[in-house]
Amino acid sequence: MSDALRSARDRDRAGRARNARPRDSLGRPLPYGAEGVPQIPDDLDLTPAETVDEAQRLLDDGLPFQAHEVLEAAWKTAGPETRELWRALAQYGAGLTHAKRGNARGAVSLLERAADNIARWIGDPPAELDVRGLQHHAFRLAARIEQEGIEAMTEDDLRPTLRR
16 A cells, blocks of 8 residues: 555545554554454444443453444444433443543543433433443542542453443
8 A cells, every 4th residue: 555545544435534554452543554453343233232242341351442432333323312322331431441541631531521421311221231330430430540540540440340
């Protein structure tokens, strides 16, 4: 691939921007041709239960960026009744990703935003999501990062349980 083509944005068949560069386990782009981790397909379409199962598996494996991508796919395919909840959960995954990357400011900002948005959920959550537990975990984790520093967070702190 020429340098000119690499500098242009990657596009899918419909002309939408897509980054085809490989990524590391925390979602950071690697050079073209490098060995990256498998990416979540852009057209992923899972049931709510399958989404939560897959996101939980990825969180348990220490892959919050990939969990974020799964939750983002649910957000993009959800109907209006659950779209904002899935968006909040995708923000949560992004906050956990920033924490793993050592970006305290980004982690706190996204975790607080996710917790605020999760708090807006009313009713029975899809796939038995523990929305109140996730909301509290996100707020507590953001506060701990601010008070104790990102270095004090353990792997277990960054692996929430999504279901009740």
